[in-house]
Amino acid sequence: MTTFEYSNLSGRPPGPVVSKLALVLPGVRSVMEQVEPYARWWEDANRRALGSGRPLWVALGDSMTQGIGASAPDRGWVGQLAGDPPSALRDVAVLNLSFNGARVLDVLDRQLPALEQVRALGHEVALVTLLIGNNDLMSPRWSRRLPAATEQLLDAVPRGTVVATQPGLQRSAVAFNRVVDARARRGEIRVADFRVPHMRDWRGRLAEDRFHPNDRGYAGMAEVVRRAL
Structure with missing residues (x-):
């Protein structure tokens, strides 16, 4: 049987803003130093999942699905939910295809083809699960394309x-959510709703870079996904 080879690294350098901030802000630098070791951790975990013979929970997304900002890779929302699973996840193994910096088009171009390869291997x-869009929203170039890219995704x-x-609440985020809600009403997808009031207060829930969640923040995210399941 053909083996499955997949990297949880984007292959792209950090953006210029993040690179500059990392030079002057220790918190940003500390969190960015997690990117490669957390990716390698998930690559090892993915190999174990594929060798387990169990049904798979395939997690698609960006740095938040990798757990960047948490104290360990398995303390992100995916790891916390897998460690204390609802009934729907009790007999599954996690295959995490996310990578830091991923955008909607990365899911289309790289993560979904990897998912189809896994299925083709039996x-x-x-x-x-899919958590994506944060990196698109941070860029004027990509945020303009987000609603159309979301429909395609x-x-x-x-x-x-x-x-x-x-x-x-920015316009592109509202447009993204409008697309998601419409698909949910048609019964095509299910929604894990991170809008207020579901995730209201982030005080004490952010990592040192003041952007990614810490363990407490990821616990809240895990609970939102648990409710969706």
Whole structure:
């Protein structure tokens, strides 16, 4: 059987803003230093998941699905939910295809093809989750394309995928959520709703870079996804 080879690194350098901030802000630098070791940790975990013979929970997304900002890779929302699973996840193994800096088009171009390769190799996929869009919203170039890219993405994800909404109020975030809500009303996907009031207060829940969640923040995210399941 053909083996599955996949990297949880983007292959892109950090953006210029993040690179400059990392030079002057120790908190940003500390969190960015997690990117490679956390990716390698998930690559090892993915190999174990594929060798387990169990149905798979395939997690698609960006740095937050990798747990960047948490005290360890398995203290992100994916790891915390897998460590204390609801009934729907008790017999599954996690295959995490996320990577730091991922945007919507990265899910389309790289993560979903990897999911299809896993299926072609005969693995059963019991659940797919998707948390994406933060990096698109941070860039004027990508945020303008986000609503159309989201439509394309939701055409491609498996039916029943659990899709996270965006908590922000900027126009592109609202447009993203509008697309997600419409697909949910048609029964195509399920929603993990990160909008207020579901995730209201982030005090004490952010990592040193003041952007990614810490363990407490990820615990809250895990609870939102638990409710969706």
